[in-house]
Amino acid sequence: xSEHILHVRHLSKSFGNNEVLRDIDFTVDPGDVIxxxxxxxxxxxxxxxxxxxLETPSSGExxxxxxxxxxxxxxxxxxxxxxxMVFQSFNLFNNLTVLENCxxxxxxxxxxxxxxxxxxxxxxxxxxxxxxxxxxxPRQISGGQKQRVAIARAMAMDPEVLLFDEPTSALDPxxxxxxxxxxxxxxxxxxxxxxxxxxxxxxxxxSSQVVYxxxxxxxxRGRPEEVLLHPQRQETADFxxxxxx
Amino acid sequence: MSIFSQLGSDIAKLWVRYGGLYLSGMRNTLxxxxxxxxxxxxxxxxxxxxxxxxxxxxxxFLKRFFLKLIRVIIxxxxxxxxxxxxxLQAVFVYYGLPYFTNKAMHFASYWTASILVVSINTGAYMAxxxxxxxxxxxxxxxxGAMAIGMTHVQAMTGVILPQALRNIMPQIGNNFIINVxxxxxxxxxxxxxxxxxxxxxxxxxxxxxxxxxLEMAGYLTMTLLASFLLRWVERRLDGESSYELVESDPLTLxxxxxxxxxxxxxxxxxxxxxxxxxxRRSGQ
Numbered sequence: 001x002s003e004h005i006l007h008v009r010h011l012s013k014s015f016g017n018n019e020v021l022r023d024i025d026f027t028v029d030p031g032d033v034i035x036x037x038x039x040x041x042x043x044x045x046x047x048x049x050x051x052x053x054l055e056t057p058s059s060g061e062x063x064x065x066x067x068x069x070x071x072x073x074x075x076x077x078x079x080x081x082x083x084x085m086v087f088q089s090f091n092l093f094n095n096l097t098v099l100e101n102c103x104x105x106x107x108x109x110x111x112x113x114x115x116x117x118x119x120x121x122x123x124x125x126x127x128x129x130x131x132x133x134x135x136x137x138p139r140q141i142s143g144g145q146k147q148r149v150a151i152a153r154a155m156a157m158d159p160e161v162l163l164f165d166e167p168t169s170a171l172d173p174x175x176x177x178x179x180x181x182x183x184x185x186x187x188x189x190x191x192x193x194x195x196x197x198x199x200x201x202x203x204x205x206x207s208s209q210v211v212y213x214x215x216x217x218x219x220x221r222g223r224p225e226e227v228l229l230h231p232q233r234q235e236t237a238d239f240x241x242x243x244x245x
Numbered sequence: 246m247s248i249f250s251q252l253g254s255d256i257a258k259l260w261v262r263y264g265g266l267y268l269s270g271m272r273n274t275l276x277x278x279x280x281x282x283x284x285x286x287x288x289x290x291x292x293x294x295x296x297x298x299x300x301x302x303x304x305x306f307l308k309r310f311f312l313k314l315i316r317v318i319i320x321x322x323x324x325x326x327x328x329x330x331x332x333l334q335a336v337f338v339y340y341g342l343p344y345f346t347n348k349a350m351h352f353a354s355y356w357t358a359s360i361l362v363v364s365i366n367t368g369a370y371m372a373x374x375x376x377x378x379x380x381x382x383x384x385x386x387x388x389g390a391m392a393i394g395m396t397h398v399q400a401m402t403g404v405i406l407p408q409a410l411r412n413i414m415p416q417i418g419n420n421f422i423i424n425v426x427x428x429x430x431x432x433x434x435x436x437x438x439x440x441x442x443x444x445x446x447x448x449x450x451x452x453x454x455x456x457x458x459l460e461m462a463g464y465l466t467m468t469l470l471a472s473f474l475l476r477w478v479e480r481r482l483d484g485e486s487s488y489e490l491v492e493s494d495p496l497t498l499x500x501x502x503x504x505x506x507x508x509x510x511x512x513x514x515x516x517x518x519x520x521x522x523x524x525r526r527s528g529q
Contacts, residue, residue: 054388056301073305081394091389095407097488104403105393136488150389157393 004029004063005161005192006051006083011060013043013050013216020046022216024060028161028194033187035203035224036196038213039239044196045088047213048163051194052085081109084159088166090146092138098125098149099134102156110157117156124152128182144175148182155186162186164195200243204228212236255455263446270442271463277431277438278424280360285367285424286417292319292368293375293409294401319372326369332430335362339434355436363428367420374416378409411482418475422468439463 006028013021021043028034036044049055051062053069053076062069069079093101102121106112112120125131128148133141141149147167154162164183168176180202187193187206197203203210203224210227212220214235220227231237260267296319300312326334339358343351352358382405390400429440443460447453 052392054391076391077394077396079394080392085392087385087389087392089385091383091385091392093386093389093404094383095404095411105395108399108403109394132490133488134491137484140488153393 005065007061007063007066008047008051009061009063011047011050011057011062013046013055013057020216021050021057024216024218026211026218026221028192030192031190032209033191033193033207034195034209034211035207036194036211036213037198037200037203037239042213043216044213045165048085048165048194048196052080052083052163054085077109081105081157082160083163084154084157084161085163085165086147086150086154086167088169090138090143090150090170092146092150092153094138096137097134098130098136098138098141101138101149102153105153105157121152121156124155125149127155127185128152129178142175143171144178147171147175147179151179151182151186155191161192161194164193164197166196166198168197168199200228200240212239214239252455252458255452256459259446259450259452259455259459262450263442266442266445267439267459267463270437270439271467273437274425274428274439275467277356277359277363277428277436278421281363281367281428282417282421282424284360284364285371285420288364288368289371289373289375290406292323292372293379294398294406295319296372296376297379297401298397323369323372326366327373330430331362331366331427332433334366335359335431335434338362355431355434358434359428359431359436362431363424367424370420371417374413374420375409378413378416379405381412382408411479414475414479414482418472421475422471425467425471426464439467 004027008024008026011021011024012019024043024047036047038044046055050057057070060070064079064083068074069076092098093104096104099118099121102125103114103117106117106120107114110117122131122134125134128151130145130148130152133145133149138146138149151162151167167183168179171179176199180199183193183195183202184206193207195202195207205224207224209221210224211218212227212231212233212235219233220231220236227236228240231240295315298312298315300309335358338361339352339355343349386404386408387400390404395403428436428438431438432441432444435441439460443456447456450456
């Protein structure tokens with residue numbers, strides 16, 4: 001059981017009497033690139049936020065290497081440092097430069113030296129093509145650039161899993177490509193990723209598994225060609241048809 | 246016209262006789278207002294951080310109890326010190342200490358008592374301003390900090406408070422200027438500030454109006470100075486409006502060793518026919 005990085009069991013989440021997630025079960029293994037697709041409001045983002053403990057699930061378990069992160073007294077900070085997250089709205093620290101954004105977590109949370117953190121941050125900023133902009137502030141760069149910095153910030157923590165919450169949904173169409181290229185290269189490098197996305201080409205070409213969610217429930221899970229080309233459920237087929245049209 | 250020249254000569258006479266008194270009063274006023282505002286801001290920030298410690302139903306009940314207790318204590322502190330006049334607080338604190346300790350303890354100097362009262366009073370206002378400042382920072386900033394494993398205090402000191410500080414700078418300025426003027430009530434415990442200088446000077450010279458004119462000009466000079474200073478600090482906090490591109494490669498060791506595996510691939514979902522071929526990394 002503990003060979004899974006993450007094992008979500010019977011997870012449910014309600015906001016008031018609105019049940020957003022119902023009895024979710026799934027696992028994340030090393031090297032998995034899982035795309036979660038589904039209509040807006042189907043609970044995709046909430047699932048991701050529950051995994052990172054930004055939301056408190058109503059019931060169920062999330063096992064991280066066999067340890068339940070929802071148990072009383074569990075310290076979420078070190079766990080979150082191992083499970084990185086990239087947000088739809090970037091959430092870069094507005095008071096810091098691009099470089100400082102990628103350094104602060106390493107220094108404060110991982111207790112790395114400033115020099116070590118700096119060279120590590122530069123390595124990832126280089127990989128996402130943002131090295132020339134290290135002195136810029138978040139308000140001075142474009143959306144696509146912000147998201148690439150956000151990915152570098154998450155990667156600089158050397159996480160075990162990276163969660164992406166609709167990373168391209170807030171971007172202009174011409175900026176989507178630059179972010180997907182970075183994510184593609186991360187996947188090719190063997191990074192374990194859980195991606196909530198509306199980019200069907202990414203789900204098809206890059207991910208090892210596709211999960212289709214509808215109404216807070218996982219309807220289908222399988223290899224991309226299974227789920228995307230030969231869906232078992234009518235709801236999945238209907239959802240996919242909207243992208244083909 | 247002659248009335249104005251009369252006023253001018255009266256003020257000049259006052260200045261010649263009591264200039265040192267006025268000047269030291271101004272100095273004491275500024276020092277007291279500055280120290281009081283700085284300590285008050287620190288109190289406000291501590292209250293703001295304590296007030297916003299997240300607590301969920303998963304936390305231990307003792308932790309939840311203490312957090313609740315802290316919030317109640319801060320609430321009482323804010324309401325009491327914001328809701329009573331500072332002149333009374335000064336009397337209350339200065340004469341209260343010897344009264345309650347049977348004269349065993351008293352304030353060694355009016356400085357200690359004055360700084361204490363002004364700081365606590367400013368802190369009560371600042372606690373609410375800081376709370377507002379923290380609320381005004383986008384919740385996404387906190388989530389971003391949490392998501393890389395920062396604790397509440399790390400997120401606050403590294404990310405939220407610097408932004409909250411910028412947002413409440415106008416409030417801090419307000420408090421400083423209010424303190425420059427309102428420390429005048431400290432004459433009640435014998436603190437020799439600027440207004441006390443007026444009382445001393447007119448007590449001897451009976452030149453009420455000329456001295457008041459001098460005081461008006463003095464206070465206005467101090468507050469205008471403070472306004473300019475605060476604007477300057479705000480501009481400093483905003484940082485540069487432009488940035489330098491780093492053209493030379495800052496990481497020569499790793500440069501060139503990385504290449505995009507699929508550079509230029511049209512990932513746009515509208516660009517490709519859906520069941521196309523393309524690179525697949527499926528089912529490994």
